[in-house]
Amino acid sequence: MKVLVCISQTPDTTAKIAFTDGNTQFNKDGVTYIMNPTDEWYALVRAIEVKEQAGGSVTVVNVGTADNDPIIRKALAIGADDAVRIDCDPKDAYEVAAQIAEYAKAEGFDIVFTGKETIDYNGFTVGGMLAELMDLPYISMATHMSLEGNTATIDREIEGGQEKAQVDTPFLISANKGLAEQRIPNMRGIMMSKRKPLKVVAAADIAALSTISSYELPPQRSSVTLVDPENPAELIRLLHEEAKVI
Amino acid sequence: MSVLVYIDHAGGKLKKAALEATTYASKVAQKTGGEVTAIALGSIDEGALAALGAYGATKVLKAGESHFDNFDAGAYTKAIAKAVEQTAAQVVIFTHNSSGKSLAPRVSARLKAGMVAGAIDVPNTDGGFSVRKSVFSGKAFADYQIHTDVKVISLNPNSIPVEKGDGSAAVASFDSGVSAADFRIKVLERSTSTDSIPLPEAELVVSAGRGLKGPENWGMIDELAAELNAATACSRPVSDVGWRPHHEHVGQTGITVRPNLYIAIGISGAIQHLAGVNNSKVIVVINKDSEAPFFKAADYGIVGDAFDVVPKLIDAVKAFKAQA
Numbered sequence: 001m002k003v004l005v006c007i008s009q010t011p012d013t014t015a016k017i018a019f020t021d022g023n024t025q026f027n028k029d030g031v032t033y034i035m036n037p038t039d040e041w042y043a044l045v046r047a048i049e050v051k052e053q054a055g056g057s058v059t060v061v062n063v064g065t066a067d068n069d070p071i072i073r074k075a076l077a078i079g080a081d082d083a084v085r086i087d088c089d090p091k092d093a094y095e096v097a098a099q100i101a102e103y104a105k106a107e108g109f110d111i112v113f114t115g116k117e118t119i120d121y122n123g124f125t126v127g128g129m130l131a132e133l134m135d136l137p138y139i140s141m142a143t144h145m146s147l148e149g150n151t152a153t154i155d156r157e158i159e160g161g162q163e164k165a166q167v168d169t170p171f172l173i174s175a176n177k178g179l180a181e182q183r184i185p186n187m188r189g190i191m192m193s194k195r196k197p198l199k200v201v202a203a204a205d206i207a208a209l210s211t212i213s214s215y216e217l218p219p220q221r222s223s224v225t226l227v228d229p230e231n232p233a234e235l236i237r238l239l240h241e242e243a244k245v246i
Numbered sequence: 247m248s249v250l251v252y253i254d255h256a257g258g259k260l261k262k263a264a265l266e267a268t269t270y271a272s273k274v275a276q277k278t279g280g281e282v283t284a285i286a287l288g289s290i291d292e293g294a295l296a297a298l299g300a301y302g303a304t305k306v307l308k309a310g311e312s313h314f315d316n317f318d319a320g321a322y323t324k325a326i327a328k329a330v331e332q333t334a335a336q337v338v339i340f341t342h343n344s345s346g347k348s349l350a351p352r353v354s355a356r357l358k359a360g361m362v363a364g365a366i367d368v369p370n371t372d373g374g375f376s377v378r379k380s381v382f383s384g385k386a387f388a389d390y391q392i393h394t395d396v397k398v399i400s401l402n403p404n405s406i407p408v409e410k411g412d413g414s415a416a417v418a419s420f421d422s423g424v425s426a427a428d429f430r431i432k433v434l435e436r437s438t439s440t441d442s443i444p445l446p447e448a449e450l451v452v453s454a455g456r457g458l459k460g461p462e463n464w465g466m467i468d469e470l471a472a473e474l475n476a477a478t479a480c481s482r483p484v485s486d487v488g489w490r491p492h493h494e495h496v497g498q499t500g501i502t503v504r505p506n507l508y509i510a511i512g513i514s515g516a517i518q519h520l521a522g523v524n525n526s527k528v529i530v531v532i533n534k535d536s537e538a539p540f541f542k543a544a545d546y547g548i549v550g551d552a553f554d555v556v557p558k559l560i561d562a563v564k565a566f567k568a569q570a
């Protein structure tokens with residue numbers, strides 16, 4: 001199996017979210033970056049398991065500038081074989097998907113993995129867009145996958161339940177919790193990752209279809225009203241009469 | 247602008263999400279001067295679809311072939327793209343739920359139409375077309391400007407209230423041009439629990455964390471939720487150890503919810519948990535530690551032991567319902 005995993009760089013989950021230039025730019029000062037959690041914990045690890053089961057190779061692809069190299073090296077340390085970075089600073093999900101499609105179209109991947117969503121722009125979009133641009137069947141939010149020959153049986157999350165579906169390679173799958181167990185890179189992986197190929201390719205001429213014009217922080221909540229633990233009826237009264245939510 | 251809205255349905259019934267999406271579509275059409283056409287794929291009867299007229303749709307296109315009862319985002323996308331062309335739609339609306347999350351990006355890429363995923367408000371059309379959504383898992387909002395003629399929006403559940411008026415929509419059968427051969431995914435089974443409320447759509451949520459000590463103690467959480475007609479949720483460690491199913495995990499790496507009321511019981515309020523819930527309208531925290539960070543993000547709080555407080559709270563809800 002020839003497998004591709006799309007990985008994104010996101011601010012660390014504890015990063016302070018602030019903006020500059022009149023709330024038009026994300027303030028990167030002091031922010032540490034990580035590999036997007038669903039990409040790392042589920043998509044990448046499940047891809048490596050496919051290789052362990054069926055042989056083949058795992059390539060990771062990232063659309064980004066050179067400051068994304070640390071997370072790409074981490075993916076190599078966890079067990080990917082090689083990496084491609086498409087060199088640009090994308091403005092929207094379409095630009096990311098279209099750049100990956102340009103590169104991946106001719107490569108003949110059997111399975112393409114993405115995470116279900118990134119924790120910064122929360123789109124759930126790159127996977128679906130990429131599937132359309134590569135004309136692949138798309139199973140989103142997968143929580144389990146088994147593979148027999150070229151046929152995968154996949155569980156995916158739907159509202160209030162589960163769906164079980166079958167698809168033949170090539171296909172695209174977006175990874176949700178449950179698909180795999182997080183792996184921590186070991187010393188040998190980290191050493192080897194330094195020698196694994198990371199190819200930087202020039203970006204194709206693709207424009208974003210949307211851009212962010214401004215950001216805003218949510219309003220602060222006023223301070224908490226405490227209710228006597230012996231008198232929860234008072235809480236119900238407040239929720240009914242003051243907050244009007246029940 | 248002419249607006250097309252995708253109608254999500256299950257078990258022959260319209261989902262609440264479909265009514266929200268149609269209400270939203272009608273607001274966009276009113277704002278930009280145009281009509282709303284709805285599109286429904288698969289088995290659902292025409293009476294149910296005609297009812298969309300009361301929410302603002304003038305016309306409903308229906309492709310009812312049985313192959314559409316098997317969800318395949320690729321095949322669905324072909325049908326929807328053809329409907330966009332046929333109705334000359336300039337705005338295409340989905341719900342940001344499991345089917346919408348699969349379809350909207352595919353439709354966007356197929357039509358090279360700019361998209362906003364998870365919109366929380368009607369577009370601002372002063373000098374452009376901009377749509378607001380949550381970013382950084384609820385820690386901020388962003389306004390996205392869409393630059394293409396055709397625009398795709400997926401609407402976050404619970405973002406706008408359903409508005410019902412009068413009227414009925416004309417249902418027309420739609421030749422989607424999609425055949426069984428376009429389906430490359432075979433759905434083997436679908437299991438949804440009909441008694442519980444899907445978490446992303448719920449208006450009230452009762453959530454519990456590691457403070458509950460073990461899965462055997464969830465009876466009172468389920469009971470409180472049932473009394474309030476609320477959905478249940480949990481913190482990440484609780485689903486990691488299997489006390490509760492993964493789909494209940496809320497937060498930065500789980501799902502983001504924005505109900506009217508979020509009750510957090512025995513949850514400390516770590517930043518990654520808050521990220522997924524802090525856009526809830528009202529937050530109630532029950533925690534035995536008065537220093538728990540969650541109190542700083544709460545509107546109402548009870549400092550106390552969940553095992554004492556929750557049973558009393560259940561009684562209080564029962565009393566409230568009896569008197570209402």
Ligand SMILES: Cc1cc2nc3c(=O)[nH]c(=O)nc-3n(C[C@H](O)[C@H](O)[C@H](O)COP(=O)(O)OP(=O)(O)OC[C@H]3O[C@@H](n4cnc5c(N)ncnc54)[C@H](O)[C@@H]3O)c2cc1C
Pocket residue numbers: 013037454455456457458480481482483484495496497498499500511512513514515516517518519522532533534535538550551552553
């Ligand atoms: C990259 C990353 C991503 C993460 N993503 C998420 C996420 O999406 N969602 C998420 O929830 N977490 C996430 N976490 C984990 C998060 O940091 C916290 O560890 C987690 O939310 C804590 O869960 P908890 O509040 O249930 O447990 P704890 O932190 O153990 O808190 C339990 C609370 O219960 C209270 N308590 C104990 N006994 C009682 C009692 N009898 N009555 C009342 N109160 C009691 C305690 O005072 C305490 O406040 C993430 C962490 C990382 C590093």
